[in-house]
């Protein structure tokens with residue numbers, strides 16, 4: 001099934017620089033699974049180590065990153081245990097501090 | 100089946116003042132059918148005559164109103180011949196001129 | 199601009215002072231030095247220094263558009279100030295001169311020309327001449343059709359916005375295969391369906407948001423963001439709704455359009471000789487010209 | 489304000505001049521005269537007179553917030569002006585004084601206090617005191633946590649925005665069952681993930697849009713729009729994306745929050761005695777306090 005992953009707040013720099021990806025994922029996959037799948041498939045080999053440190057910490061998203069599942073905070077949807085549904089849109093938003 | 104109708108640009112004043120309505124409509128209904136259905140069911144009796152003049156002209160939407168079907172101009176979707184699908188969102192946007 | 203200690207050499211495409219002034223936006227990858235050089239070479243016409251023009255002019259001047267022409271024949275009133283902050287302290291001053299004064303203070307590196315006249319069918323072509331982009335910051339349908347038609351016939355794109363009460367709209371017209379105002383609205387609205395900000399009311403930040411969006415879209419357009427491919431759109435803002443913003447795709451250029459279609463029915467001569475009656479054609483509910 | 493010909497009588501709740509000045513927004517049904525009276529009685533604190541504060545202050549002053557306090561210890565530089573248009577002509581002037589000067593010119597009917605100091609753990613509580621709302625218009629994570637914690641402990645809501653490069657974010661914190669900043673971001677980001685507008689770059693209208701949205705949300709909050717029911721949200725803006733705006737629902741107040749939770753671990757005393765180390769805690773990637 002297909003889902004869409006989007007980056008906000010500059011997090012695409014941890015990956016290949018694209019702000020939007022359409023991914024084929026197995027049914028029944030959790031968001032936790034997705035996090036690691038993204039590290040393995042969306043990061044260029046030569047910057048995976050660095051990118052992983054920007055994206056993850058202690059096996060979840062790093063502090064300052066919000067995960068938004070279909071326009072809702074993942075905290076409202078079961079956090080990383082949420083089971084992905086077809087056509088879900090998952091946004092990874094890094095909080096900004098500038099002004 | 101259910102569809103959502105929204106008003107923008109003040110067009111809700113031609114109806115009951117609410118900017119958003121969830122409607123039950125028969126399968127196979129066209130947008131043209133919807134226009135007349137809205138006049139009959141969403142306008143209070145005492146202001147139907149006046150409201151209809153604000154909303155329609157020559158049996159279509161009056162000049163200055165854009166019809167947006169799921170975030171696309173209806174001109175891209177077959178105009179008033181478009182057949183409504185479940186969970187469609189139809190926006191009626193009256194163009195604004197102020198500044 | 200004080201150029202005494204900021205010599206533009208043959209090597210540098212800008213004066214040193216400009217590198218300092220624009221450094222923060224040149225750091226942005228989507229913009230960069232090339233974006234700055236683009237803006238520096240461009241001339242923009244802002245029609246209306248009211249609620250839309252006030253923020254648009256501030257941010258376009260700040261960004262370093264090479265030249266800004268501001269046309270408005272209105273005079274600042276106290277009731278304008280909640281949304282036309284560029285005119286602070288300038289009650290009774292012509293709006294175009296007040297806005298130009300602000301531009302001069304904000305950014306002496308660019309040039310600005312105020313015109314205290316009303317845009318009309320007899321002057322619109324000469325006013326538009328020599329500009330790369332027009333911002334429609336006006337307050338009424340008749341002048342919006344005039345701006346559209348003049349822009350189409352002059353080959354100039356338009357970033358157009360409008361606002362009323364708690365809502366606003368924005369589109370780009372006459373650009374890269376996209377529609378003109380008449381493609382979307384071939385028939386003027388009935389006069390009784392039209393309200394200006396004066397009679398319908400307006401929240402300051404609502405019209406401010408739309409003018410700010412005009413500045414952003416103007417910068418994008420002038421730096422070539424839409425030059426390769428452009429999907430025509432309409433942005434809708436409704437301050438008291440959730441979500442407040444919606445962006446929708448709209449039709450492309452219409453072959454049947456009276457202004458930009460394959461067989462246009464509007465010409466410079468018809469406009470200048472008063473045969474396209476902009477002052478009247480929005481005046482009655484049933485009257486339709488062209 | 490010249491009150492010589494504008495007597496406020498026992499019958500009228502405002503001076504005559506205010507009816508003229510604010511007439512256009514009082515016409516808006518969602519706002520009305522009651523909205524104006526609400527704003528008139530309110531005191532707002534704007535922390536930071538930079539890219540966010542510049543438009544926010546202009547439109548809040550225009551709208552007639554009774555009192556505005558502006559705190560910023562920075563001085564205007566030429567490189568600020570592309571996005572901090574309120575400081576036009578005021579290079580080298582303290583930003584809070586420059587902004588207050590603009591407010592005075594724009595709207596003599598309200599009062600404004602500039603504070604040329606840096607918000608710090610030792611002064612934040614006294615600075616916040618007596619205000620109905622705080623606007624977080626700052627440029628860095630440490631001060632954002634300080635503003636949050638002081639606001640929570642003072643019982644004051646915060647309209648918070650941020651921007652970088654082509655993107656912006658906005659939320660309301662500590663209001664009507666909604667989260668505070670720490671509810672959403674309990675652990676500060678690693679320092680190497682943080683960029684300010686100075687080092688990362690910023691487009692003027694991007695940060696302008698966010699400051700403008702802060703003004704709009706502040707007006708809504710202060711006039712009671714969210715008082716009956718409030719669904720916490722985050723607005724995301726990305727100027728070069730389509731659609732540029734997204735609005736998402738976020739978590740409510742978290743019982744486990746160090747600041748606003750059921751068993752708070754942060755107190756005024758801990759802050760004022762320097763035991764919540766705001767200057768350091770964003771300083772290293774792995775360091776986490778509280």
Ligand SMILES: [Zn+2]
Nearest residue numbers: 378381455458
């Ligand atoms: Zn056309």
Ligand SMILES: [Zn+2]
Nearest residue numbers: 668671745748
């Ligand atoms: Zn909290």
